[in-house]
Structure formats: C-alpha cells, structure tokens
Amino acid sequence: MVSNQQPIASSNPTPKLAIWKFTSCDGCQLSLLDCEDELLSLAAQVDIAYFLEASSEVKEGPFDISLVEGSITTPSDEERILEVRRQSRFLISIGACATAGGIQALRNFADVQEFTDVVYAHPEYIATLKESTPISGRVAVDFELQGCPINKHQLLEVISAFLHRRAPQVANHSVCIDCKLRGNVCIWVAHGTPCMGPVTHAGCGAICPSYNRGCYACYGPKENPNTESLCHWWDEKLNVENTLIVENLRNFNPLAPSFKVQSEDRQEDGER
Numbered sequence: 001m002v003s004n005q006q007p008i009a010s011s012n013p014t015p016k017l018a019i020w021k022f023t024s025c026d027g028c029q030l031s032l033l034d035c036e037d038e039l040l041s042l043a044a045q046v047d048i049a050y051f052l053e054a055s056s057e058v059k060e061g062p063f064d065i066s067l068v069e070g071s072i073t074t075p076s077d078e079e080r081i082l083e084v085r086r087q088s089r090f091l092i093s094i095g096a097c098a099t100a101g102g103i104q105a106l107r108n109f110a111d112v113q114e115f116t117d118v119v120y121a122h123p124e125y126i127a128t129l130k131e132s133t134p135i136s137g138r139v140a141v142d143f144e145l146q147g148c149p150i151n152k153h154q155l156l157e158v159i160s161a162f163l164h165r166r167a168p169q170v171a172n173h174s175v176c177i178d179c180k181l182r183g184n185v186c187i188w189v190a191h192g193t194p195c196m197g198p199v200t201h202a203g204c205g206a207i208c209p210s211y212n213r214g215c216y217a218c219y220g221p222k223e224n225p226n227t228e229s230l231c232h233w234w235d236e237k238l239n240v241e242n243t244l245i246v247e248n249l250r251n252f253n254p255l256a257p258s259f260k261v262q263s264e265d266r267q268e269d270g271e272r
C-alpha cells in the first residue's frame, strides 16, 4: 500500500536508492543484480547510494526509496530496521522473508532454544529473537513484493512506480491463471498431483506445473485466497496427509495470515 504520495522525481532530481539486508539468503538482492541491462537504465535514473551486495561505497541517508530484504530475527535487526525506516521516505519490503517471515519464521511454531542447542556447539554465543517477524511487524511498510526470490520484472515495475508516483502494477492473481496462459494441462485435474497454484500469488510464470510438479507456494498467498477450501480438497479428494498440508502452508511464507491460520488449524486437527 502506498502511504506517502509526495513526488520523488520533482523534489529530488536524483532520487537515492538503498538496498538493505536483514536475516535472509541474499537471493532477492541478487534478483536486482540479475536485471543486467535494466540495471544500467535504473542506475541512470537513481543514485544507488547503499547496496553492499554490489558495492562497498556507502553514501549517507536519508534515502528516497529503501528496498528491504529479510526478516527481523536478531536483536540487532530489531534496532537497525527502526533506523532504516527513519532514514527512508518509502520503504518497500522484498521477498518472502521480508513479507512473511521466510523459512527462519518456522521457529515461531517451535522452541528456538531447542534448535540452537542442537545446531551450535556453543549456543550461548547465539543472539537470536524467540520469533522471526516480517518487516511490517516492526515498522510501517509502503509496499510488499512477494516471492522467494522476487521476480526481477515485478521489482523494476515497483521501483518505477514509486519513482513516478503511481500505484505499482503487480498482478495479484493466482499461479493457475499463468498456468492456463501457458497452455499447461492441469496436473491436479489430469494426474491428481497436489498443487498450491489456486491460492498462490503469480510472479514465477507457473514454472513448477510447467514441469509437471505441483506448486508449493513460494510466492505466498494471492489476493483473497480460499486456503480453507484448498486444504479441504487436498485432504478429502487427494488424500494428502495433514503433515504435508501444514508443510506446504509453511514452506516459505509461514506468517502470511491466510496460510498461518490454516496451518495452525490443520496442526491442531492433526494433534487431536
């Protein structure tokens, strides 16, 4: 949601862009580097002032647009995001980690201390929060771009929209629509393969079903997904185990509200 309608281009001839990493794998930042030709065009329109993945040169804020990758998972993340928000005119969270917690938010459904005890020889050196939260759980966010990783064309569209003070045109329909546009045979209907496509946000071009593999929802929920109905069909018609349903709801976007609620309901059902 665009919350600040002040023009950038007219008030600042060269808008400053910053790209921030929080707890994440860097994959979404790499999507920006993967823009190649488009990146040159973008660099001509903005001053890339802070992007440690690409350059050690760092310029002082404030920044016109901040792209934020990753979730808030450590005490230092908690402090740093407040400063990033303070320095940023528009803050856009990018990727599943930043918008829905990412894989690291699976800790929210368990005891993180148990994990650190098992994984690390010296867990006492690990500073981590009990829960991992999306960026919007800590500060106001002007737009959320979903995906793991994000789609580079959608990212360019979002940056362009903010530079030109208009709403981003990012399709929020399901993977099924893209699947049909590609002319795919539906693997759910034809082969009974469980597929999260009906509730999953478009952006990948329906890659998995195009290779006869069910979608596992790495782009998170589409607008108004009927997740309850999808789970019912997986359960009743495809005989998918409850554990597998919960896993698919939690894979990459465990804190997306429509996935979280269903996964908790399903987990409770399984424990009864």
Ligand code: SF4
Binding pocket: 024, 025, 026, 027, 028, 029, 069, 070, 094, 095, 096, 097, 098, 102, 103, 147, 148, 149, 150
């Ligand atoms: S959303 Fe996926 S690709 Fe992006 S930083 Fe998180 S784990 Fe990496």
Ligand code: SF4
Binding pocket: 175, 176, 177, 179, 180, 184, 185, 186, 187, 188, 189, 195, 196, 197, 198, 206, 209, 215
């Ligand atoms: S294969 Fe999956 S994404 Fe494609 S139409 Fe069927 S349910 Fe939708």
Ligand code: SF4
Binding pocket: 175, 200, 201, 204, 205, 206, 207, 208, 209, 214, 215, 216, 217, 218, 219, 220
């Ligand atoms: S899991 Fe679904 S959303 Fe992710 S790449 Fe595959 S088809 Fe696309």
